[in-house]
Amino acid sequence: MSIVDIEGLTFSFSRKEAPVIKDFSLSVGKGELVGILGQSGSGKSTLLRLISGLETPLSGTISIAGTTVVSNHVFIQPENRGVGMVFQDYALFPHMTVKENILFGLSKMPRKDRKQRVDEMLELVQMEKFEKRFPHELSGGQQQRIALARALAPKPKVLLMDEPFSNLDADLKESIREELFNILRKADMTCIMVTHDRNDVEAACDYSIVMGQADVKNHISPKKFQSIK
Amino acid sequence: MKTQLIRRNMKKEFNGWWIISLVGAVVILLPILFIFSSIFQEANENWLHIRQYLLKNYVANTIILVVLTGIFTALLGVTLAWIIAAYDFPLKRFFRWGLLLPLSIPTFIAAYTYRTMLGYTGVVQSTLRNQFDYQINSEWLRVSGISGAVFIFTLFLFPYVYLITRAFLESQSTAYIENARLLGRKPLAVFYKVVLPLSRPAIVGGIILVIYEVLGDYGVTSYLGIHTISTAIFQTWFGMYDVNSAMRLAAWLMVIIVGIFFLERLLRQGRRYHLSSKSRPLVPVKLKGIAGIAAFVYCGIVFLLGFLIPFIQLLFWAKMTFVKVWDSTFITLVYQTVFVAVISTIMILVISVVVANVSRSHSSFSFILSKIVTSGYSIPGPIIAIGVLAIFISLDHWLAPVYSKLGLGEAPLILSLSLIMLIVGYFIRFMATGFNAIEVGFEKTGKKYSEASRMLGIGMTKTFFKVDLPLIKGSLISGFILTFVEICKELPLALLLRPFNFETLATKTYQYANDEQIYEASISSLLIIVISILSVVILQMIGKKVKK
Ligand SMILES: Nc1ncnc2c1ncn2[C@@H]1O[C@H](COP(=O)(O)OP(=O)(O)OP(=O)(O)O)[C@@H](O)[C@H]1O
Ligand SMILES: [Mg+2]
DSSP states (O other), X not given: OEEEEEEEEEEXXXXXXXXXXXXXXXXXXXXXXXXXXXXXXXXXXXXXXXHHTSSOOSEEEXXXXXXXXXXXXXXXXXXXXXXXXXXXXXXXOTTSOHHHHHHGGGTTSOHHHHHHHHHHHHHHTTOGGGTTOOGGGSOHHHHHHHXXXXXXXXXXXXXXXXXXXXXXXXXXXXXXXXXXXXXXXXXXXXXXXXXXXXXXXXXXXXXXXXXXXXXXXXXXXXXXXXXXX | OHHHHHXXXXXXXXXXXXXXXXXXXHHHHHHHHHHXXXXXXXXXXHHHHIIIIIHHHHHHHHHHHHHXXXXXXXXXXXXXXXXXXXXXXXXXXXXXXXXXXXXXXXXXXXXXXXXXXXXXXXXXXXXXXXXXXXXXXXXXXXXXXHHHHHHHHHXXXXXXXXXXXXXXHHHHOHHHHHHHHHXXXXXXXXXXXXXXXXXXXXXXXXXXXXXXXXXXOOHHHHHTTOOOHHHHHHHHHHHHOOHHHHHHHHHHHHHHHHHHHHHHHHHHHXXXXXXXXXXXXXXXXXXXXXXXXXXXXXXXXXXXXXXIHHHHHHHHHHHHHHHHHOSHHHHHHHHHHHHHHHHHHHHHHHHHHXXXXXXXXXXXXXXXXXXXXXXXXXXOHHXXXXXXXXXXXXXXXXXXXXXXXTTSOSSOOOGGGSXXXXXXXXXXXXXXXXXXXXXXXXXXXXXXXXXXXXXXXXXXXXXXXXXXXXXXXXXXXXXXXXXXXXXXXXXXHHHHHSOTTOOOHHHHHHHHHHTTOTTTHHHXXXXXXXXHHHHHHHHHHHHXXXXX
């Protein structure tokens, strides 16, 4: 069963400009980890913003877990799509502690279950000791793990990640990448990840897509990468 | 297909936030539209008389005042900005800030202070008479007519030009000025050939602010006996209760405003320089000997005349009249002023926050919305006042059947005699002050936190209270202070729109001065000035804290 279904997606920032994304289609199955590659400016971030509902396409449809979230006559607000996102710069709320950040997305959960979920998440990303800290008191890698915990806590149907490693140096990146993919596999999470780095893709993605290349742009032919495992 | 998309997008955007924003925009736009609609009504005899005999004079006086004040504030503001930005001399750091203080003295207060101080019984002439036995010709020192008004406007409004030009010179012009210096040009040549042309947009921006103040002035011009369009609006209303003619005058004033708007465009766009984006501060040159003293004296004289002397004079008068004026009615006055200012400010900030949040979507519609909401600031107080008044009177007419059903009598004036009218006036006029402060706050925090919140399943409204509001708290506070102070100082709207027996500090001060009870006016004047200065200090402190 596919979790994310994109059909004929077209988007442009203004009527005068050529579309950033043109007639794009993609289907991602449950538990799959898809890498999105492409040059700077090719529309990778824009694609994630369209899936999450932060931008609205000119045409095309997107369905998430069988529900149409956007089409020519439907638009479901981002907060109702069940999509989690890890932002490029994490966007942890600066006025809240680590714990409050993770609790933030759990308002629909029964009160008594929330605390347990936060602890679970902190354990998953191995940050139990930091729950009282504020984001500016954490290192880049720690912030990244909290951002991931925050996005996973409400149990999204699909997780989107926009260059989650771009702020990390090479050594840290390798260890965190390993850790991240383990976490995602453990949670059986469907995930779409934008990256600059082919190594990321080869390390863990089931397959990848290259955006913005004339020949693949209109028609997606997923290049299967050998999964490392 | 097209309509389907439009319907989808409307449904997507449409929510309570938009409704509130649209209501705010309508309230702000309505008085202005109402004024223009007056042109299409049949003119009455008053208007024919005004148009035939008086209008030309009003327009001429208005334009002369604007042109002369514009020229003199530019001279004073630009030279001071250049001296402060480019040179170092004794007390420069103090003057850099101190030269803004004239703005804290409302011009009508400055006008009556100077007029009295320089009058026959004033401190200048009586000292000359009594100590030096010298009888100066009173006419020379008389602050009146156009020359008096230009003197007051120049001395107390130049900081607009000074502030904007100085900020520009200090941050944007370094590379060009240093190059010109390195090329061996004399300071004067640098000023004429480089500084003036480069900073023209900044200078024009400052002058435009001054011109708006002059066009909207009622206090100074009426006190000094000059007939401008603005004073005529008041006279037509208070003298003849002729709303229609007052609105026609306001429409004429709008025409001038629109003319200035295009003039500004022209002056700014004539030459556009691409300034280097990497700006570093201009390093001031130390002035030695005579030049240093001259700069010090120049700044010193402007500071004395524009702030210290009138301020001290007011302190003296306040001491003389303190016992007489400071009583329970005065306390009530302060309370009333604060009350109406706080209510209006809160309303302004609430709507500002809503509109600013909506316009973060950056659609062309939200752009128009933000333009409408901030339009009140470039429309002089008397125009807004007469527009609001006309609408409220019409409202009372329409509601007359309702009133009589409620047993309030036949055709009473309910709304147009209530405080609501004044609050609406303030709301329109000072919306931009609050809105701009809030918008800066939103721009600083960006959209990423709200987006992160929406991705966590939290809707727009809850996101606003849990994420946006705590993050723009600083801007909210500065927006509150700025708006509050503007309202405390405001005169024309308050004079025209207040209910009977309702006074603010500004209207009471004006009343005292108009009744030649100049000394009695000093305490409320000082209070207004102190509130203005305090707010500047508080804002500076907030600014420093934020930087840390
Ligand atoms: N808000 C915006 N308004 C107008 N154009 C935009 C906007 N944001 C992005 N673009 C343009 O859309 C195109 C795609 O941008 P996008 O951010 O999706 O690229 P990207 O593939 O994520 O690039 P990078 O790898 O640098 O992050 C670019 O050409 C960019 O200039
Ligand atoms: Mg990107």
